[in-house]
Amino acid sequence: MRGMFATGPLTVGDPAGDGGRLRVRDVAGRTFDERTGQPLNPSLRGYVADMAAPYGIAVREELIEQGAGRSYGEMCVPLLAELVSEDRPADLLVLATAIPDVHLGRATATYLSWQCAGAPLAFAVCDQGLLAAFTALHLIEAYARTGECRRAVLLVAEQPTLFHELPAPAPVPDRAAAVGVVLDTAGSRGALSVRRHTRVAERDVAGVLAAEVAGLAGDGPEPAVLLGARLAGMVTVRSGGDVRVCPPNQPFTGAWLELSRGFSGWHESGARVLLAEYEPGLGHLFSAAIRCGG
Template sequence: MAVPSTDLHLIRAARRVFTGPATLLDDPDQRARSARYLADLTHPYGLELPDGPGQEALGRSHAEMAEALIGALVPPEEPVDLLVLAFARHDVLPGRATATYLSHLCPGTPLSFAVCDQGPAAVVSGLRLAHAYASPGDRTTALLIAVDQAVLPYRTPPPAPARQQAVAMLYRTAPAEGAVPEHTGDVVRAPARMTVLRQHPDVAAGDVAALAGSELAALSAGRPDARMVLGVDLAAAWPAHPTDGVTVAPPGQPVTGPWWTLLDVLAADPDRSRPVLTADYDPDLRYLCLTGWETTPADTRPR
C-alpha cells in the first residue's frame, strides 16, 4: 500500500507592492502612541527617533500587507490549516502579535507562526515548517506570507529593502485540479510541486560557490531544460555562476525577491514540464538555501 504523500503543491500565489504609511498611523493619537512605544524600545540601544512630524513616513505594517494578500488569495470556502509569516526587518507596529492577528483574519483560523531573525532564509524555514506540519492522508493547506519592510523610523545595520512588498503562497498536499498558469491582478496561478528543500547552515563565503554549484548541478542533472532562480547575494558570492537558463532576482528585496521571481519563472512556458530550482545565500548569517520545483504541462493536469 502506497504511503500518502506529504509533498507540498503550490496552488496559487498573490503579490503586491505597497506604498504609503500604515493605515493605523493615519490617526494622530495612534501615531503618537506608536512613537512613544518605539522610543521606549529603541532608547536603550542609543537609537533616536525623529521629533515631531515625520512618523507619517513610516512604512506599511506587516499585518496590513499580509491582510491584503489573504483577501485576494484565500476565498472563505477554502479554510487554511497553517499560516506562516516570514520577515527579516522589524514591523512598524511591533506591539502586535501579527501571526495571531492574521490567523483571526484567515479562513479556517489556522495555527500560525512568525519566522524572523533568519534573514532571507526565513521563507525556506517557513516551508520546512509547512512540510513538517503536513499530515499523510489529510488535505493539509498551508499559507506562507513573506514581507519586505522598506521604511522604519530608526536606522538598522543592513540596507533597507528598495520597496515595501509582500508575496503570499498557498500550498496543499494535493495538486491543483484543472489549474492553468495565469496572472489575474495580484493573483498568480503557477502550479508546481516542491521536490527539494535544503538548508545548509554556516557556509563560509569562500565555500558558497563550490557548494551551490555542486548542489545545483546534481539537482538539475540530465535536465538541460532546468531553470534556476538565484538570489542576488548568492549571485554576488558566486561570480562565475551559470547564466544559461538562470534568472537573478532583482536587488533590494532580500526576503520576497527570489519568490516574486520564482512565480514568473514557474508561470512561463505553461505547456512544458520542467524543473525549476532556487538558491539563495545570506552573507551575514551564512545560510545557503535551495528549493526545487516541478511544473506540469497545462494540458495534462487533472480536471
Template sequence: MYPPDGDAPLRISRVTRRRFPEPARIAADPAHQAHLDAYLADLVRPYGLALRPAPGGHSYGEMAEALIAETVRAGEDVDLLVLAFAVPDIRPGRATAAYLSHVCPGRPLAFAVCDQGAAAAFTGLRLIREYTRGGECRRALLIVVEQATLHYDPIAPVALPAAHTGVALLFDGSGSIAVDSVGVHSGAPPATLPDATTLVLGNGIAPPVGRPARVAPAGHPYTGPWWELAGVLAAGPARPMLVADYDPVLRYSCQCRLSPVESEGFEGGADARLELGAS
C-alpha cells in the same frame, strides 16, 4: 544547521505577488506615530541608538490580509499560516499572526518567523513541510512580506527593502510544482549552485558567470527570490528549479529545490494571482 529534508507530499498550487505603493492608513495617524516613537525609543536606548525621522511604512497585517484575499478562494479552508518577515512591523502592538488567523478562511494555526533575515521564508517553508507530513494539515499558506521603513539606524549594516512588497504561496495536494527539499545552513558560505536547474536567486547571491539565472530585483532582500519565482512559474517551468539566497550578516545559506509534476493546467500573470494545478 538544518539539512535538506526528505520527501513530503507538498505542492505549490497558487502564488500571489503584490506591491503596496501607498503607506498603510495607520502610518498617517499622528497618535499612532507618537506611540510608535515612544515604544521604539525605549527599545533602542540601551544600544545607544536614536530615532530618525521616517514617516510612512506599511503594516504587515494589512499587507498579508490583502494577499490572503487574492490567494485563497471562497470555500478553501487553510489549516496552517506562516508569516515570514525581517524588518519590524510599524504596528508592534498587534499579534499579527493571530490577527491573520482571524481573517483567513479556516481560522488556521498561525505563527510568524522573524529574526532570520533572508532565511525566514525558507524556515517557514521547512515548518510547513513538517506540519503537512502527517496528512492532518492539508492546505498551508506561506506569506513573505517586507516593508521599507525603519525608524532608527540599525546596529549593524543590513540590507533594507526599497519598497513594500509581499508574496503568498498556497500549498496543497493539487499543485503542479513539488517542493523536493529545503535547506537552511548556518555559518556557511553560499552553497554551490547545481547544474541542470533554473536558478532563481535572491539579492544575497551573485549569478554564476556564464549561467542564465533569474535574479531578484535589487532592493528586495527578503521577498526578492519568491517574487522572482512567481515570474518563473507564470512562464510555465519545464525543468527543475532552485531558489537560493544568502544572508551575509547572519551567514545563512538557503536553498529550495522545486520540480514540475503532472497537473492539469496553469494560468496567471505578473503582479496577479498565479494558478498552478487543477483547472
C-alpha cells in the same frame, strides 16, 4: 482563550497525510510604492524610545509623526483573498519577515489568521535575516508530515520603514512588497524540497549551488534559478534555463516576487525552479526546489 492556540514540538514518526509531500499550488505577489500615512499611535513614540535607549540608537521622530509605512497585515490581506477561499481553506499560515512591522501593537500572524479562510494555526518567523522564508518553508514541511496540514500559506513580506536608526549595516528595501505561496498536499503544480547547508564558506558557495542546480537536471526543460540578494555578484550560475538575480533594492522578497511573476509559465512548460539565498555572517546557504508540473 479565544484566538489562542497552544501546541508543542512535532512528534517524530507521525503518519503523513497524502504522503506529506506539499506542492506549490499558486503564487501571488504585490509591491507598494506609496506610503499610506498610518494613523499616529500615541504610544508609539514612547515605545520605540524605550526599546532603542539601551542601545544608544536614535529614534526617527519624523517618521513616527508622519505615520509612515505600510503594515504587513494591510499588505497580506489582499493576497489571502486572492489565494485562499472558503471551499479550499488553509490549515496553517506562516508569516516570514526580516524587518519589524510598522504596526508594533499587533500580533500580525494572528490577525492574518482571522482574515484567512479556515482561521488556520498561524505564527511568524523572524530574526533569521534573509533566510527566514526558507526556515518557514522547512517548518511547513514538518507540519505536513504530521498529516494534520493539508493546505498551508507562506507569506513573505518586507517594508522599508524603520522608526529608529540601524545599529549595524543591514539590507533595507526601497519599497514594500509581499508574496503569498499556497502549498497543498493535493495539488499538482510541483513538489517542494527545502535544503539547508550550514557552515558554508564563501569560497564554497558556488560549488554547493552548482550541485543543487545539477540535482534538478533531468528530462524536460532546464531548471530556472532565482538567486537572492546576497548571492548577486558572488556566483555565476551555469544553466540553460531562466536565471534571475534578486535586485539589491528588494533584498528579502525579490526572489519570491520573481517566483510569482514566472510561476504560471514555468508550470505550463514543466520547468523546475530553484530559489537560493546565502547568509555570509552565519555561513548558511538555503534553497527551495519546486518541480513545476510534478
